[in-house]
Amino acid sequence: MPGAFSSDDDAEMRQAERDVTAAFAGSGLDFGALLAVSNVFRTATAVRNHIEREVLREHGLSWSAFVSLFVLKVWGAKESHELAKEVGITVGTLTGVVSTLERRGFAKRTSHPSDGRRQVVKATAKGRRAVDEIMPVFNKHEAIVTEGLTDAAREQLSHHLRTVLRTLDALDQDA
Amino acid sequence: MPGAFSSDDDAEMRQAERDVTAAFAGSGLDFGALLAVSNVFRTATAVRNHIEREVLREHGLSWSAFVSLFVLKVWGAKESHELAKEVGITVGTLTGVVSTLERRGFAKRTSHPSDGRRQVVKATAKGRRAVDEIMPVFNKHEAIVTEGLTDAAREQLSHHLRTVLRTLDALDQDA
DNA sequence: TCCAACTCGTTCGGACCCGAACGATATTGT
Protein backbone atom coordinates (compact mmCIF):
# COMPACT_ATOMS: atom_id res chain seq x y z
CA MET A 1 0.00 0.00 0.00
CA PRO A 2 2.32 2.80 -1.16
CA GLY A 3 0.91 6.28 -1.37
CA ALA A 4 -0.03 6.06 2.28
CA PHE A 5 3.13 7.99 3.13
CA SER A 6 2.99 11.71 3.33
CA SER A 7 3.96 12.99 -0.09
CA ASP A 8 7.11 14.70 1.21
CA ASP A 9 8.28 11.53 2.83
CA ASP A 10 7.49 9.45 -0.19
CA ALA A 11 9.25 11.81 -2.58
CA GLU A 12 12.29 11.97 -0.34
CA MET A 13 12.47 8.22 -0.16
CA ARG A 14 12.20 7.70 -3.89
CA GLN A 15 14.91 10.28 -4.44
CA ALA A 16 17.13 8.48 -1.93
CA GLU A 17 16.54 5.22 -3.77
CA ARG A 18 17.61 6.84 -7.04
CA ASP A 19 20.75 8.27 -5.41
CA VAL A 20 21.76 4.98 -3.85
CA THR A 21 21.00 3.03 -7.01
CA ALA A 22 23.09 5.49 -9.03
CA ALA A 23 25.99 5.20 -6.57
CA PHE A 24 25.97 1.40 -6.72
CA ALA A 25 25.02 0.80 -10.33
CA GLY A 26 25.57 -2.82 -11.30
CA SER A 27 25.74 -4.09 -7.73
CA GLY A 28 22.11 -5.18 -7.81
CA LEU A 29 21.34 -4.05 -4.30
CA ASP A 30 18.24 -5.35 -2.54
CA PHE A 31 16.64 -2.02 -1.72
CA GLY A 32 13.72 -3.41 0.25
CA ALA A 33 16.09 -5.16 2.63
CA LEU A 34 18.28 -2.05 2.89
CA LEU A 35 15.29 0.09 3.74
CA ALA A 36 13.88 -2.35 6.28
CA VAL A 37 17.16 -2.66 8.19
CA SER A 38 17.86 1.05 7.98
CA ASN A 39 14.41 1.91 9.31
CA VAL A 40 14.65 -0.56 12.17
CA PHE A 41 17.91 0.96 13.22
CA ARG A 42 16.84 4.59 12.87
CA THR A 43 13.64 3.95 14.79
CA ALA A 44 15.39 2.11 17.61
CA THR A 45 17.92 4.92 18.03
CA ALA A 46 15.26 7.63 17.94
CA VAL A 47 12.99 5.84 20.42
CA ARG A 48 15.85 5.05 22.77
CA ASN A 49 17.18 8.61 22.76
CA HIS A 50 13.70 10.06 23.23
CA ILE A 51 12.80 7.86 26.19
CA GLU A 52 16.23 8.19 27.80
CA ARG A 53 15.88 11.98 27.60
CA GLU A 54 12.23 12.29 28.60
CA VAL A 55 11.88 9.53 31.16
CA LEU A 56 15.11 7.92 32.33
CA ARG A 57 17.49 10.86 32.65
CA GLU A 58 15.84 12.35 35.73
CA HIS A 59 16.29 9.01 37.49
CA GLY A 60 19.92 8.66 36.45
CA LEU A 61 19.29 5.41 34.60
CA SER A 62 20.40 4.33 31.15
CA TRP A 63 18.20 2.22 28.87
CA SER A 64 20.12 -0.95 29.67
CA ALA A 65 20.13 -0.24 33.38
CA PHE A 66 16.36 0.26 33.38
CA VAL A 67 15.67 -2.82 31.27
CA SER A 68 17.85 -4.87 33.63
CA LEU A 69 15.96 -3.57 36.62
CA PHE A 70 12.63 -4.23 34.88
CA VAL A 71 13.59 -7.84 34.18
CA LEU A 72 14.69 -8.33 37.79
CA LYS A 73 11.43 -6.84 39.07
CA VAL A 74 9.23 -9.03 36.86
CA TRP A 75 11.15 -12.31 36.94
CA GLY A 76 13.02 -12.04 40.24
CA ALA A 77 16.69 -12.84 40.83
CA LYS A 78 18.69 -13.96 37.84
CA GLU A 79 22.21 -15.20 37.19
CA SER A 80 24.41 -12.83 35.21
CA HIS A 81 24.45 -14.73 31.94
CA GLU A 82 20.65 -15.11 31.98
CA LEU A 83 20.15 -11.42 32.69
CA ALA A 84 22.60 -10.40 29.96
CA LYS A 85 20.80 -12.60 27.43
CA GLU A 86 17.43 -11.20 28.46
CA VAL A 87 18.61 -7.58 28.20
CA GLY A 88 20.47 -8.16 24.94
CA ILE A 89 23.99 -7.22 26.04
CA THR A 90 27.13 -9.28 26.61
CA VAL A 91 28.17 -10.49 30.07
CA GLY A 92 31.14 -8.14 29.96
CA THR A 93 28.85 -5.17 29.48
CA LEU A 94 26.44 -6.40 32.11
CA THR A 95 29.20 -6.33 34.73
CA GLY A 96 29.42 -2.57 34.27
CA VAL A 97 25.66 -2.05 34.22
CA VAL A 98 25.13 -4.07 37.41
CA SER A 99 28.01 -2.23 39.08
CA THR A 100 26.23 1.05 38.29
CA LEU A 101 22.94 -0.36 39.59
CA GLU A 102 24.69 -1.54 42.75
CA ARG A 103 26.39 1.81 43.30
CA ARG A 104 22.97 3.50 43.07
CA GLY A 105 21.47 0.99 45.49
CA PHE A 106 19.02 -0.46 42.95
CA ALA A 107 20.39 -3.98 42.81
CA LYS A 108 22.67 -6.37 44.67
CA ARG A 109 25.02 -9.20 43.74
CA THR A 110 25.06 -12.47 45.70
CA SER A 111 27.23 -15.54 45.29
CA HIS A 112 25.45 -18.65 44.10
CA PRO A 113 24.99 -21.00 47.07
CA SER A 114 26.39 -24.14 45.42
CA ASP A 115 28.44 -22.90 42.45
CA GLY A 116 31.23 -20.49 43.34
CA ARG A 117 31.59 -19.22 39.77
CA ARG A 118 28.06 -17.87 39.47
CA GLN A 119 26.68 -14.59 40.65
CA VAL A 120 23.00 -13.95 41.33
CA VAL A 121 21.68 -10.44 40.70
CA LYS A 122 18.62 -9.23 42.60
CA ALA A 123 16.70 -5.95 42.67
CA THR A 124 16.62 -4.19 46.04
CA ALA A 125 13.38 -2.80 47.51
CA LYS A 126 14.53 0.62 46.31
CA GLY A 127 15.13 -0.80 42.84
CA ARG A 128 11.67 -2.37 42.69
CA ARG A 129 10.10 0.87 43.88
CA ALA A 130 11.95 2.78 41.15
CA VAL A 131 10.59 0.45 38.45
CA ASP A 132 7.07 0.80 39.87
CA GLU A 133 7.39 4.55 39.61
CA ILE A 134 9.09 4.72 36.22
CA MET A 135 7.36 1.97 34.25
CA PRO A 136 3.95 3.68 33.85
CA VAL A 137 5.65 6.81 32.49
CA PHE A 138 7.97 4.74 30.33
CA ASN A 139 4.99 2.86 28.92
CA LYS A 140 3.05 6.05 28.34
CA HIS A 141 5.87 7.23 26.08
CA GLU A 142 5.92 3.86 24.32
CA ALA A 143 2.24 4.44 23.63
CA ILE A 144 2.88 7.98 22.42
CA VAL A 145 5.61 7.08 19.94
CA THR A 146 3.40 4.32 18.49
CA GLU A 147 0.18 6.33 18.52
CA GLY A 148 0.37 6.74 14.73
CA LEU A 149 -0.22 3.00 14.39
CA THR A 150 -3.48 1.12 14.80
CA ASP A 151 -3.53 -1.86 17.15
CA ALA A 152 -3.43 -4.14 14.13
CA ALA A 153 -0.45 -2.27 12.71
CA ARG A 154 1.44 -2.54 16.00
CA GLU A 155 0.83 -6.28 16.06
CA GLN A 156 1.92 -6.56 12.45
CA LEU A 157 5.08 -4.62 13.27
CA SER A 158 5.89 -6.84 16.25
CA HIS A 159 5.14 -9.92 14.20
CA HIS A 160 7.52 -8.95 11.38
CA LEU A 161 10.24 -8.01 13.84
CA ARG A 162 9.96 -11.33 15.63
CA THR A 163 10.37 -13.04 12.28
CA VAL A 164 13.67 -11.22 11.79
CA LEU A 165 14.66 -12.03 15.37
CA ARG A 166 14.03 -15.74 14.79
CA THR A 167 16.12 -15.67 11.63
CA LEU A 168 18.99 -14.07 13.53
CA ASP A 169 18.68 -16.57 16.37
CA ALA A 170 18.97 -19.43 13.91
CA LEU A 171 21.90 -17.73 12.16
CA ASP A 172 23.87 -17.11 15.34
CA GLN A 173 23.00 -20.57 16.61
CA ASP A 174 24.78 -22.25 13.70
CA ALA A 175 27.87 -20.09 14.13
CA MET B 1 -3.26 -12.66 12.29
CA PRO B 2 -2.03 -14.30 15.49
CA GLY B 3 -1.26 -17.99 15.38
CA ALA B 4 1.24 -17.30 12.64
CA PHE B 5 4.03 -17.44 15.20
CA SER B 6 5.71 -20.71 15.92
CA SER B 7 3.88 -22.27 18.86
CA ASP B 8 6.92 -22.03 21.15
CA ASP B 9 7.35 -18.37 20.45
CA ASP B 10 3.67 -17.68 20.91
CA ALA B 11 3.46 -19.53 24.20
CA GLU B 12 6.56 -17.82 25.49
CA MET B 13 5.15 -14.43 24.58
CA ARG B 14 1.79 -15.02 26.24
CA GLN B 15 3.55 -16.25 29.37
CA ALA B 16 5.69 -13.08 29.37
CA GLU B 17 2.55 -10.96 29.06
CA ARG B 18 1.03 -12.74 32.07
CA ASP B 19 4.21 -12.20 34.11
CA VAL B 20 4.44 -8.52 33.25
CA THR B 21 0.74 -7.95 33.84
CA ALA B 22 1.01 -9.67 37.21
CA ALA B 23 4.01 -7.55 38.19
CA PHE B 24 2.23 -4.32 37.29
CA ALA B 25 -1.33 -5.12 38.29
CA GLY B 26 -3.46 -2.01 38.30
CA SER B 27 -1.06 0.08 36.25
CA GLY B 28 -3.04 -0.55 33.08
CA LEU B 29 -0.01 -0.99 30.87
CA ASP B 30 -0.36 -0.75 27.10
CA PHE B 31 1.11 -4.10 26.22
CA GLY B 32 0.94 -3.68 22.46
CA ALA B 33 3.06 -0.54 22.67
CA LEU B 34 5.48 -2.22 25.07
CA LEU B 35 5.89 -5.17 22.73
CA ALA B 36 6.35 -3.02 19.63
CA VAL B 37 9.07 -0.86 21.21
CA SER B 38 10.78 -3.83 22.81
CA ASN B 39 10.85 -5.73 19.53
CA VAL B 40 12.20 -2.76 17.58
CA PHE B 41 15.00 -2.43 20.05
CA ARG B 42 15.87 -6.12 20.27
CA THR B 43 15.88 -6.44 16.51
CA ALA B 44 18.07 -3.40 15.97
CA THR B 45 20.62 -4.64 18.49
CA ALA B 46 20.65 -8.16 17.08
CA VAL B 47 20.99 -6.97 13.46
CA ARG B 48 23.71 -4.48 14.33
CA ASN B 49 25.75 -6.99 16.30
CA HIS B 50 25.36 -9.61 13.61
CA ILE B 51 26.46 -7.37 10.75
CA GLU B 52 29.27 -5.78 12.75
CA ARG B 53 30.59 -9.26 13.53
CA GLU B 54 30.09 -10.85 10.13
CA VAL B 55 30.84 -7.98 7.78
CA LEU B 56 32.38 -4.90 9.38
CA ARG B 57 34.86 -6.33 11.89
CA GLU B 58 37.34 -7.55 9.29
CA HIS B 59 37.49 -4.02 7.85
CA GLY B 60 37.96 -2.38 11.24
CA LEU B 61 34.80 -0.32 10.89
CA SER B 62 31.97 0.21 13.37
CA TRP B 63 28.34 0.51 12.27
CA SER B 64 28.37 4.30 12.62
CA ALA B 65 31.69 4.63 10.84
CA PHE B 66 30.41 2.57 7.92
CA VAL B 67 27.09 4.40 7.71
CA SER B 68 28.96 7.71 7.72
CA LEU B 69 31.21 6.52 4.91
CA PHE B 70 28.20 5.21 2.99
CA VAL B 71 26.44 8.56 3.24
CA LEU B 72 29.57 10.39 2.08
CA LYS B 73 29.97 8.01 -0.86
CA VAL B 74 26.35 8.38 -2.02
CA TRP B 75 25.75 12.07 -1.32
CA GLY B 76 29.29 13.46 -1.50
CA ALA B 77 30.85 15.91 0.94
CA LYS B 78 28.70 16.98 3.88
CA GLU B 79 29.02 19.40 6.74
CA SER B 80 29.33 17.82 10.18
CA HIS B 81 25.86 18.65 11.46
CA GLU B 82 24.24 17.31 8.27
CA LEU B 83 26.25 14.11 8.42
CA ALA B 84 25.45 13.60 12.11
CA LYS B 85 21.72 14.06 11.44
CA GLU B 86 21.85 11.64 8.52
CA VAL B 87 23.70 8.98 10.53
CA GLY B 88 21.54 9.45 13.62
CA ILE B 89 24.22 10.46 16.12
CA THR B 90 25.03 13.77 17.83
CA VAL B 91 27.70 16.15 16.52
CA GLY B 92 29.77 15.42 19.59
CA THR B 93 29.80 11.74 18.74
CA LEU B 94 30.45 12.41 15.07
CA THR B 95 33.66 14.22 15.92
CA GLY B 96 35.04 10.96 17.31
CA VAL B 97 33.76 8.84 14.44
CA VAL B 98 35.24 11.17 11.79
CA SER B 99 38.52 11.25 13.70
CA THR B 100 38.62 7.45 13.50
CA LEU B 101 37.76 7.56 9.80
CA GLU B 102 40.49 10.13 9.24
CA ARG B 103 43.08 8.11 11.17
CA ARG B 104 42.28 5.10 8.96
CA GLY B 105 42.54 7.24 5.81
CA PHE B 106 38.88 6.76 4.82
CA ALA B 107 37.77 10.39 5.12
CA LYS B 108 39.12 13.90 5.38
CA ARG B 109 38.07 17.15 7.06
CA THR B 110 38.21 20.49 5.23
CA SER B 111 37.39 23.97 6.41
CA HIS B 112 34.33 25.56 4.84
CA PRO B 113 35.50 28.16 2.25
CA SER B 114 33.30 31.04 3.46
CA ASP B 115 32.23 30.10 7.01
CA GLY B 116 35.09 29.52 9.43
CA ARG B 117 32.92 27.67 11.93
CA ARG B 118 31.95 24.88 9.59
CA GLN B 119 33.84 21.72 8.69
CA VAL B 120 33.24 19.74 5.51
CA VAL B 121 33.75 15.98 5.65
CA LYS B 122 34.60 14.07 2.49
CA ALA B 123 35.35 10.43 1.72
CA THR B 124 38.81 9.73 0.30
CA ALA B 125 39.31 7.50 -2.75
CA LYS B 126 40.30 4.74 -0.32
CA GLY B 127 37.11 5.35 1.64
CA ARG B 128 34.93 5.16 -1.46
CA ARG B 129 36.69 1.97 -2.55
CA ALA B 130 36.02 0.45 0.88
CA VAL B 131 32.29 1.20 0.62
CA ASP B 132 32.19 -0.28 -2.89
CA GLU B 133 33.76 -3.44 -1.59
CA ILE B 134 31.75 -3.73 1.63
CA MET B 135 28.27 -2.59 0.59
CA PRO B 136 27.33 -5.63 -1.51
CA VAL B 137 28.26 -7.96 1.35
CA PHE B 138 26.53 -5.71 3.86
CA ASN B 139 23.40 -5.70 1.74
CA LYS B 140 23.53 -9.47 1.27
CA HIS B 141 23.34 -9.83 5.04
CA GLU B 142 20.47 -7.34 5.17
CA ALA B 143 18.69 -9.60 2.71
CA ILE B 144 19.51 -12.70 4.75
CA VAL B 145 18.19 -11.36 8.04
CA THR B 146 14.95 -10.27 6.35
CA GLU B 147 14.55 -13.41 4.22
CA GLY B 148 11.75 -14.61 6.47
CA LEU B 149 9.61 -11.70 5.26
CA THR B 150 7.83 -11.38 1.93
CA ASP B 151 8.43 -8.24 -0.12
CA ALA B 152 5.03 -6.98 1.01
CA ALA B 153 5.88 -7.65 4.64
CA ARG B 154 9.18 -5.79 4.35
CA GLU B 155 7.37 -2.79 2.89
CA GLN B 156 4.77 -2.97 5.63
CA LEU B 157 7.53 -3.09 8.23
CA SER B 158 9.30 -0.07 6.75
CA HIS B 159 6.01 1.78 6.48
CA HIS B 160 5.09 1.25 10.12
CA LEU B 161 8.58 2.20 11.26
CA ARG B 162 8.48 5.41 9.25
CA THR B 163 5.20 6.24 10.94
CA VAL B 164 6.89 5.97 14.32
CA LEU B 165 9.83 7.99 13.02
CA ARG B 166 7.52 10.79 11.90
CA THR B 167 5.80 10.84 15.29
CA LEU B 168 9.19 11.17 16.99
CA ASP B 169 10.27 13.92 14.61
CA ALA B 170 7.16 15.90 15.44
CA LEU B 171 7.63 15.23 19.17
CA ASP B 172 11.27 16.36 19.23
CA GLN B 173 10.45 19.29 16.98
CA ASP B 174 8.10 20.78 19.57
CA ALA B 175 10.61 20.30 22.39
C1' DT C 1 42.77 -39.24 42.71
C1' DC C 2 44.01 -35.66 39.82
C1' DC C 3 44.36 -32.88 35.98
C1' DA C 4 42.73 -31.35 31.41
C1' DA C 5 38.80 -29.20 29.58
C1' DC C 6 35.12 -26.41 30.40
C1' DT C 7 32.26 -22.58 32.29
C1' DC C 8 31.49 -18.63 34.94
C1' DG C 9 32.03 -13.38 35.81
C1' DT C 10 35.55 -9.70 35.76
C1' DT C 11 38.96 -6.86 33.66
C1' DC C 12 40.95 -4.53 29.89
C1' DG C 13 41.58 -1.89 25.46
C1' DG C 14 39.42 0.56 22.08
C1' DA C 15 35.49 2.68 20.24
C1' DC C 16 31.02 4.82 20.71
C1' DC C 17 27.45 7.76 22.71
C1' DC C 18 25.17 11.66 24.94
C1' DG C 19 24.72 16.25 26.94
C1' DA C 20 26.97 20.17 28.81
C1' DA C 21 30.49 23.42 28.59
C1' DC C 22 33.53 25.77 25.67
C1' DG C 23 36.01 28.68 22.10
C1' DA C 24 35.76 30.43 17.65
C1' DT C 25 33.10 32.51 14.18
C1' DA C 26 28.89 34.79 12.14
C1' DT C 27 24.75 37.42 12.38
C1' DT C 28 21.54 40.74 14.12
C1' DG C 29 19.84 44.89 16.21
C1' DT C 30 20.70 49.41 17.33
Place this chain on the structure above:
DNA sequence: ACAATATCGTTCGGGTCCGAACGAGTTGGA
Protein backbone atom coordinates in the same frame (compact mmCIF):
# COMPACT_ATOMS: atom_id res chain seq x y z
C1' DA D 1 30.50 50.23 14.37
C1' DC D 2 29.83 47.13 17.81
C1' DA D 3 27.84 44.60 21.46
C1' DA D 4 24.42 40.89 22.28
C1' DT D 5 22.97 36.76 20.41
C1' DA D 6 23.16 32.61 17.77
C1' DT D 7 25.54 28.77 15.50
C1' DC D 8 29.18 25.50 14.62
C1' DG D 9 32.49 21.83 15.86
C1' DT D 10 35.48 20.19 19.66
C1' DT D 11 36.35 18.70 24.25
C1' DC D 12 35.15 16.53 28.43
C1' DG D 13 32.98 13.41 31.99
C1' DG D 14 30.31 9.57 32.76
C1' DG D 15 28.45 5.60 31.03
C1' DT D 16 27.79 1.90 27.78
C1' DC D 17 29.34 -1.68 24.45
C1' DC D 18 32.03 -5.50 22.44
C1' DG D 19 35.53 -9.14 22.18
C1' DA D 20 39.63 -11.07 24.00
C1' DA D 21 42.28 -12.33 27.83
C1' DC D 22 42.09 -13.76 32.39
C1' DG D 23 41.44 -16.05 37.03
C1' DA D 24 38.63 -18.67 39.90
C1' DG D 25 35.71 -22.58 40.23
C1' DT D 26 33.68 -27.06 38.43
C1' DT D 27 33.44 -31.37 35.97
C1' DG D 28 34.59 -35.56 33.63
C1' DG D 29 37.59 -39.13 32.43
C1' DA D 30 41.95 -41.84 32.89
